[in-house]
Amino acid sequence: MKTRYYHGQFYTLNESQPTVDEVWVEDGKIIHLGHHPIWRAQRSIDVHGWMGLPGFVDAHLHILGYGEKLTLLQLNKSTDKNAILKKIQQHLKSPFLYAQGHLEQNITKIDLDRLSSTIPILLRHADYHGATVNQALLNRIGLHHHPTGILHEAEAMAAVQSIPKYSKSELTMMIVKAIKTLQAFGITGGHSDDLFYFNGFKETLEAFEDALKIAPFRAHLLIHHLELTHFLESKRPWLNQNPYLQLGAIKTFYDGTISSQTAWMSQPYQHSKQFGERQFSLQDWEALLVRIRQAGLPIAIHTIGDQALDEVADWLTKHPVKAGLHDRIIHASFAKLSTLNKLKKLPLIFDIQPQFMSSDLPWALAMISPKTELIYPWKHYQQSQLVLCGSSDAPVEIPNPLLGIKAASLRISDHNQQVYQPEEKLTMLDAVKLYTIGANTPTYDLAHRGTLQVGNLADFTFFDQDFLKDEKKLASTSVMMTIIDNQIVYQKSNH
Ligand SMILES: [Zn+2]
CATH class of the missing domain: 3.20.20.140 (Metal-dependent hydrolases)
Structure with a gap:
């Protein structure tokens, strides 16, 4: 079954044919660039004049870690101590509190111990190499006498590892x-x-x-x-x-x-x-x-x-x-x-x-x-x-x-x-x-990825504006559609 992506502005990043308006795909691979005089497509996708590029990697x-971030409480690099403590208090419940995106200033284990002496609290630092924790968590990792609860590198990793799987x-x-x-x-x-x-x-x-x-x-x-x-x-x-x-x-x-x-x-x-x-x-x-x-x-x-x-x-x-x-x-x-x-x-x-x-x-x-x-x-x-x-x-x-x-x-x-x-x-x-x-x-598969040419994987990213032609447009450009293996995996909705 042949798919034809038409009415596009494709940049192939392949020097022999740098721009084309159509790309043909079969079995997940590109089979032709540009208009084809004879073939008929079983599936035709209008890409509305969008800029098409090889799929971004x-x-x-x-x-x-990113999926976890989309799931966990985020402190978003806030520096307002009271706002952070309030947010933690709102989310605090057994068996533990785990938040990310913390900047280490201001808060120490003394502040966190006031929120809970029994529920372990772990504030992972925004750089992922440090963590601020309360005494309940320090006890779990055997650091019974740590002065601040602000941990770096191996100690911070031990704190993260102590959270249930x-x-x-x-x-x-x-x-x-x-x-x-x-x-x-x-x-x-x-x-x-x-x-x-x-x-x-x-x-x-x-x-x-x-x-x-x-x-x-x-x-x-x-x-x-x-x-x-x-x-x-x-x-x-x-x-x-x-x-x-x-x-x-x-x-x-x-x-x-x-x-x-x-x-x-x-x-x-x-x-x-x-x-x-x-x-x-x-x-x-x-x-x-x-x-x-x-x-x-x-x-x-x-x-x-x-x-x-x-x-x-x-x-x-x-x-x-x-x-x-x-x-x-x-x-x-x-x-x-x-x-x-x-x-x-x-x-x-x-x-x-x-x-x-x-x-x-x-x-x-x-x-x-x-x-x-x-x-x-x-x-x-x-x-x-x-x-x-x-x-x-x-x-x-x-x-x-x-x-x-x-x-x-x-x-x-x-x-x-x-x-x-x-x-x-x-x-x-x-x-x-x-x-x-x-x-x-x-x-190790550049022969099939990274550019648009015959034999390459049908992975594409489409944008509404051609920021390569006009660099000033980059800031207002949106992704319109993402194709992986000839499947539409994302399409921007109209509203
Ligand atoms: Zn990394």
């Missing part, structure tokens, strides 16, 4: 909820890091398999390093599981975050005079890297600080990935100029979050050393021939690629509307490529 997010069907429903929201943002695929934080490798992966039967989506799941053994024991193939599901690189962390001052920097933070921290001892790190390489697998490393990036480049040079595969750097927010030459020689993909720039500047600049050489240096990375993938790190940022495209091409801070490092701007077309060609590179 978010290269780094936490689909299940979701059932598998609850996980499935949270994944479906997340996917439906992503589809409404025009997203047809996502590379997600979830296979540890919830019910572990096996059950979380099964929840994804169940969810993808309900909500089609191209999911590519990173394997958390603490689940490597479970993956190897599962005897599952690496990479392709089914047309909607892949297993990807081993996810690890080299450092922390700027807001927790745990990103590993070459210059000290302005106030603490500290440099941040590595997440592992060098010995443990190398042992992990060797284990991953012995399994023949690539690695995806959370790397924010410029010193962290420099050291990671050295480690990947010392323990290279198997020929034909590539490693991934997640974030790469800051860099030293001298690191670029090391990076150029490595088979590396960078998962960048353009929205971090617009939401972290200028406050991040007030924390890090003014001597930091490169700040969200996307143009420098591009000129170093690195593959750049666009992503949101949702639930950290809103997974709306149009916001990412705006940040990558305009570099305007959300806080003061100022432009930062204009020399690092990407063109709007290159910003679109972050979420199409770039974000599909880690699937």
